[in-house]
Amino acid sequence: MRTRTISAAAVAAAIASVGIAGTATAAHDKNPSAQVATYAYELAPVQADTVANSQGSGSTRITALPNGKVQVKVQASGLAPGLPHAMHLHGVTDSADMGCPGPGADDGDGIVSVVDGLPFYGGILASLTTSGDTSEASALALDRFPVADAAGRISYTRTFDDATAWANADTAQVVVHGIDLNGDGTYDFGAGPSSLTSAAPLEATIPALCGGIAN
Template sequence: MKATAPIALGAAAALSLVTAGAAQAAHDGNPSPRVASYSYSLDPVQAESVPNSQATGSTRVKALPNGKVQVKVTASGLMPNAPHAMHLHGVDGPSTDMGCPGPAQDADGDGYVTVVEGIPSYGGILTSLTTTGDISAASALALDRFAVADEDGTLEYTRTFSQDAALANADTVQVVVHGIDINGNGAYDFEAGPSSLTDAAPLEATIPVLCGGIAN
């Protein structure tokens, strides 16, 4: 079963949860009188033992002088010809630096770091990095509106948008990319089980593959 249709579920609410215990930090000063630009590498979330999980990438988040935010994501080694959900994660409120999860966050020892297991590290969703339309947490799993990796597993994404939460927290967000073809059959299916968010979505479609941000 290939999961490419939007999944309108309580999953968005789960993803928008913010957990306690994040380190408080002052926001960085604007490096330019005109544009605040923050660039990070995107690193694998999963252990090397997870098949097809060792992608690489980079991201840049810009707070523009017109009050808009521009996000660019470049990644390679992703599942080819498939949409990849991407989000800005963090805390909308007091300046809070979150971080990226790694294999140590596999709390249940099943070999995978799921979306839910990653939330204590990267926080809730501030922005869904869709290609068109809504960018709120309600679009967290709208796979028909996320960027699609090409036949080589390369993804290029740029979008400029207006959103208060993204603008206010541009210097502390984590950028998270999801989707791994664990069984290598070229489709998001349920062989590895359901998502940690909802039984209606496969684990493969929601599992975090890359993460990067200020705390890493």
């Protein structure tokens, strides 16, 4: 398996080039106390069921703790087994967003790319790495994201400091990336490059699952 760490500058440039527009609303579960704000969502496929190996499922819980830390839990299945899956908290901090994209967000090529999804779920609030930095700078540090087991499952929990993620925990989306479109057990360039950078394959960055609330 080969993975690459891609410059966050490419991610930032892609985000900056896409406008944010639209509104949507949804409900979230009740908080267990006035001091702990927690939000639970289902994770649903972003891609149409005609996209090979794309129909996973899962759930996520985002908790804003009273000490200013954020805890994120992700349970997912149906992912590319044995491969790392970049995961992020996405959101829009200065206007309303549209939540999670669906298959109709593709630009006509039948695949919803990262850039196609940005107008819906916004930029990166936090990178859900397994260790080290959780900022946007680690957006594509694939060596520090969860790796799906042999059955394509991920079970992730991490508590970290991030003021922006904490402040926007109630309107964030969790996005899980990575689909082995040709099922060969690796992220390759068979489907072309990522919409963010020609240095990475589309398979490594394509959004697979999304869940959350639009503000």
